[in-house]
Amino acid sequence: MTGLRFAHVLDQEGREIAAQGLDAATIERLSAPRPKLCGLSLDRPRLMGILNVTPDSFSDGGDHASRAEAVAQARAMVEEGAEILDIGGESTRPGAQAVAVEEEMARVVPVVAALRAAGLTVPISIDTRNGATARAALAEGADMINDVSALTHDPGMAGVVAEAGVPICLMHAKGTPQEMQRAPRYDDVLAEVLEALGHRIEAAVAAGIARDRILVDPGIGFGKDLGHNLTLLRSLTAFHGFGLPLLIGVSRKRFIGTIGGAEAPKDRMPGSIAVALWASQQGAQVIRVHDIKETRQALELQHALMREEP
Numbered sequence: 657m658t659g660l661r662f663a664h665v666l667d668q669e670g671r672e673i674a675a676q677g678l679d680a681a682t683i684e685r686l687s688a689p690r691p692k693l694c695g696l697s698l699d700r701p702r703l704m705g706i707l708n709v710t711p712d713s714f715s716d717g718g719d720h721a722s723r724a725e726a727v728a729q730a731r732a733m734v735e736e737g738a739e740i741l742d743i744g745g746e747s748t749r750p751g752a753q754a755v756a757v758e759e760e761m762a763r764v765v766p767v768v769a770a771l772r773a774a775g776l777t778v779p780i781s782i783d784t785r786n787g788a789t790a791r792a793a794l795a796e797g798a799d800m801i802n803d804v805s806a807l808t809h810d811p812g813m814a815g816v817v818a819e820a821g822v823p824i825c826l827m828h829a830k831g832t833p834q835e836m837q838r839a840p841r842y843d844d845v846l847a848e849v850l851e852a853l854g855h856r857i858e859a860a861v862a863a864g865i866a867r868d869r870i871l872v873d874p875g876i877g878f879g880k881d882l883g884h885n886l887t888l889l890r891s892l893t894a895f896h897g898f899g900l901p902l903l904i905g906v907s908r909k910r911f912i913g914t915i916g917g918a919e920a921p922k923d924r925m926p927g928s929i930a931v932a933l934w935a936s937q938q939g940a941q942v943i944r945v946h947d948i949k950e951t952r953q954a955l956e957l958q959h960a961l962m963r964e965e966p
């Protein structure tokens with residue numbers, strides 16, 4: 657008995673290995689309980705709700721009005737079952753233009769302050785590639801950083817995170833949001849993403865970020881085509897080899913619309929839930945979603961069915 661939930665796992669080269677044949681150190685790395693994330697145990701998948709604070713997300717009826725709307729939306733998300741909020745002021749959709757750091761800060765930081773002033777205690781993640789935004793948001797009460805550039809965009813980011821001692825998600829992306837979907841190419845997508853993430857973990861640790869504060873994410877849709885996304889999703893167990901919590905974001909992404917025949921992102925909820933269930937079954941510890949209530953219900957049913965007792 658290995659104590660693992662998987663009969664087979666993938667090694668860091670993507671080869672399938674029978675769990676029975678693993679040595680004790682590998683089993684320990686794969687199965688050791690992950691440290692708590694912002695006070696949340698990671699013994700079941702946690703839902704990270706997406707709260708975009710870009711100009712098209714809320715009314716432009718003035719700063720106060722849009723802040724109040726963001727607080728109301730955050731409250732509703734928490735009531736629906738979001739356990740972490742991921743707040744972002746710069747769109748990272750394929751083709752999106754970068755925004756100035758000052759503009760990003762002006763969008764995100766007052767919302768974090770307003771959420772805390774309104775008494776919301778939910779852990780807040782800041783979706784940013786910029787150290788200055790991270791620093792200011794942490795000062796207002798944010799708890800962790802989600803950096804889709806894995807510390808490659810801003811040389812100042814690692815120091816901010818190291819100094820604050822907060823968790824950071826290192827996501828793999830090939831290229832920047834502006835150009836990443838222009839014919840991405842890999843010889844072996846799984847091996848290359850694993851290797852790149854391994855290097856980013858080493859860089860983070862070398863910059864003073866504690867290893868046990870790091871989450872990893874293969875970056876579905878970030879410089880990947882349909883085949884790359886499917887290969888990575890089929891191989892999620894390989895990412896547990898880092899011994900770190902795994903965060904997965906697939907919600908409403910293009911490949912779901914392509915396979916599921918849903919052109920508009922808002923019509924991609926059923927496919928998003930199907931992939932969230934898949935990620936949960938592969939042991940992902942954090943799942944980043946738009947449709948919280950619906951994903952929560954699906955995960956509850958999955959959990960009930962997988963439990964051994966009645």
Ligand code: 9MG
Pocket residue numbers: 744748783802803804825827873875876903904905906944
């Ligand atoms: C900001 N953002 C959009 N998609 C994402 C994903 O898949 N993972 C993470 N960590 N962040 C994402």
